[in-house]
Amino acid sequence: MKISIIGKNIEVSDYLRDLITKKVSKLDKYFTEDTEAHVTLAVERNRHIVEVTIPCAGGIIRGEETSGDMYASVDNVLSKLEKQIMRHRTRLEKNLRAGAFKAPEPVYSESFAADELEEEEPPRVVKVKHFDIKPMTVDEAMLQLELLGHSFYMFTNGNTGAINVLYKRKDGNYGLIEPER
Numbered sequence: 652m653k654i655s656i657i658g659k660n661i662e663v664s665d666y667l668r669d670l671i672t673k674k675v676s677k678l679d680k681y682f683t684e685d686t687e688a689h690v691t692l693a694v695e696r697n698r699h700i701v702e703v704t705i706p707c708a709g710g711i712i713r714g715e716e717t718s719g720d721m722y723a724s725v726d727n728v729l730s731k732l733e734k735q736i737m738r739h740r741t742r743l744e745k746n747l748r749a750g751a752f753k754a755p756e757p758v759y760s761e762s763f764a765a766d767e768l769e770e771e772e773p774p775r776v777v778k779v780k781h782f783d784i785k786p787m788t789v790d791e792a793m794l795q796l797e798l799l800g801h802s803f804y805m806f807t808n809g810n811t812g813a814i815n816v817l818y819k820r821k822d823g824n825y826g827l828i829e830p831e832r
Contacts, residue, residue, distance in 0.1 A: 652679035
């Protein structure tokens with residue numbers, strides 16, 4: 652597994668880089684050798700944020716954790732990622748490394764039993780909404796998002812004609828998802 656580590660508002664020391672590389676590389680039993688893991692470390696107002704993104708054949712596996720300690724954030728995000736992998740193993744198995752789930756014990760997620768994962772009912776669609784999508788600008792979509800009180804808003808971008816998704820980020824700003832052309 653190839654691991655890239657980026658620091659935002661933080662100087663990544665050699666010790667921290669080695670520790671993260673060692674811990675993230677324990678997840679390589681689930682992935683092929685050419686899989687890349689992107690680790691972003693950030694410090695904002697005494698909050699230590701660790702985000703790990705692993706693009707793989709089945710999509711993207713992503714986890715983010717925030718705590719008062721960078722080391723705790725690293726451990727928590729890796730535990731969260733492993734739980735995601737284990738929870739969705741039946742769907743991911745054909746896209747990840749062959750035999751990855753034959754290992755008896757998870758590396759990080761010792762707090763849950765394998766039986767717990769099996770008994771969990773998979774999420775399902777419980778409501779379907781139909782609505783007319785009107786062309787509008789991003790500013791108009793931001794207003795609609797605020798008026799509705801939702802965390803995202805799908806609209807046709809009046810400038811490009813493409814369907815976009817506007818979403819509210821944890822930091823209070825907005826994100827825009829646009830399809831590639």
